[in-house]
Amino acid sequence: MNEYVADKTRYEKMKYNRCGKSGLLLPALSLGLWHNFGDSSPFENQREMVRFAFDSGITHFDLANNYGPPPGSAEENFGKILKKDFRPYRDELIISTKAGYYMWEGPYGDWGSKKYLIASLDQSLKRMGLEYVDIFYHHRYDPNTPLEETMEALAQAVRQGKALYVGVSNYGPEETRRASSILKQMGLRLLVNQPRYSMLERRMEDGLQQVLEEEGIGAVVYSPLAQGLLTSRYLDGIPEDSRAMKSVFLKKENITDELVNKIRKLNEVAKRRGQSMAQMALSWVLRNGKVTSAIIGASRKEQIADNIRALDNLSFTAEELQEIDAVLNS
Ligand code: NDP
Numbered sequence: 001m002n003e004y005v006a007d008k009t010r011y012e013k014m015k016y017n018r019c020g021k022s023g024l025l026l027p028a029l030s031l032g033l034w035h036n037f038g039d040s041s042p043f044e045n046q047r048e049m050v051r052f053a054f055d056s057g058i059t060h061f062d063l064a065n066n067y068g069p070p071p072g073s074a075e076e077n078f079g080k081i082l083k084k085d086f087r088p089y090r091d092e093l094i095i096s097t098k099a100g101y102y103m104w105e106g107p108y109g110d111w112g113s114k115k116y117l118i119a120s121l122d123q124s125l126k127r128m129g130l131e132y133v134d135i136f137y138h139h140r141y142d143p144n145t146p147l148e149e150t151m152e153a154l155a156q157a158v159r160q161g162k163a164l165y166v167g168v169s170n171y172g173p174e175e176t177r178r179a180s181s182i183l184k185q186m187g188l189r190l191l192v193n194q195p196r197y198s199m200l201e202r203r204m205e206d207g208l209q210q211v212l213e214e215e216g217i218g219a220v221v222y223s224p225l226a227q228g229l230l231t232s233r234y235l236d237g238i239p240e241d242s243r244a245m246k247s248v249f250l251k252k253e254n255i256t257d258e259l260v261n262k263i264r265k266l267n268e269v270a271k272r273r274g275q276s277m278a279q280m281a282l283s284w285v286l287r288n289g290k291v292t293s294a295i296i297g298a299s300r301k302e303q304i305a306d307n308i309r310a311l312d313n314l315s316f317t318a319e320e321l322q323e324i325d326a327v328l329n330s
Helices: 043-055 073-085 087-092 114-128 147-159 173-185 208-215 257-272 277-285 301-312 318-329
Strands: 016-018 025-027 029-032 060-062 094-099 133-138 163-169 190-194 218-222 293-296
Touching: 025 029, 029 043, 029 301, 043 073, 043 301, 060 218, 060 293, 073 087, 073 114, 094 114, 114 133, 114 147, 133 147, 133 190, 147 163, 147 173, 163 173, 173 190, 173 208, 190 208, 208 218, 257 277, 257 318, 277 293, 277 301, 293 301
Parallel strands: 029 060, 029 293, 060 094, 094 133, 133 163, 163 190, 190 218, 218 293
Antiparallel strands: 016 025
16 A cells, blocks of 8 residues: 555535543544454455545544454554654554453453553554553443452553543443542543443433433534444345344344335435435434534445435434434334
């Protein structure tokens, strides 16, 4: 691939939102490296997607220790891309990683102990070739570890300069409130929670959104396209190269006729709005300003291009929202 020089107009293409009550602005769309960045995916395609994303004003790249396959390889591949193309741009990037799910054998490679989190962050930094990450997340709440210990691990990462900000992911409303309060007592802020949120997964609206607003915590949401369901991908069967064919996380049997019929109806609403299904799904997530950033996944750069155009129309009429709710509840 040729030498990379970032598009000079990149910051004109993106909208940036403040992450809770912090100083940090995040792009309305971020790129996640959960799928399609492991060793089983072609490296040059990965590189093209990261380049294209940054050229589109996407400054935030979301990783985790276990992304691959094999686990860790997404961070390694991202590290290679950083080294090849992004050396001059480190200060323009927000790179996040996480620990909380199974990563290595024995009692110290999973959940929420300080031992696990600190060791995992060191491994992540090494794999990516970084001195620090911008955001370090605890990936899921651990009911068996005192939350004080998990938060102490996050605080230590900041004190040691290995992370600039800290976040939690998949924490419920009360867990988030407690995490925020513990961190405040340590003189730190909980920057962000990362829950799943889409037209098909609205649990965040039941209490969590309110806690985030009250505490001034940002909402960076994942799987806004429900892993590809809320796109035109599955309207006419299950394509060979789709996630549903390749990943254990999106099961073919969950793509029922009933679901596809709903998505077809939503797609009609999208067409009337002059949007693709994917664009409308992203606009919907960003519709009321309560979401700081939606982390999209992609298997090719054309999908990122399609998704970015969601930003051209983020407002919905009351009638459109009602129609969407009626389809979702049917
Ligand atoms: P999405 O809901 O955005 O799904 C992405 C998938 O949708 C793509 O891989 C692609 O599937 C398909 N797609 C994307 N754009 C289009 C388009 N325009 N047209 C057609 N199909 C499209 O997000 P993910 O589920 O990938 O999650 C995004 C990120 O969120 C992850 O990478 C990760 O960073 C984060 N995440 C965090 C979790 C956590 O626990 N904190 C859990 C899960 C995700 P295909 O491959 O079939 O082309």
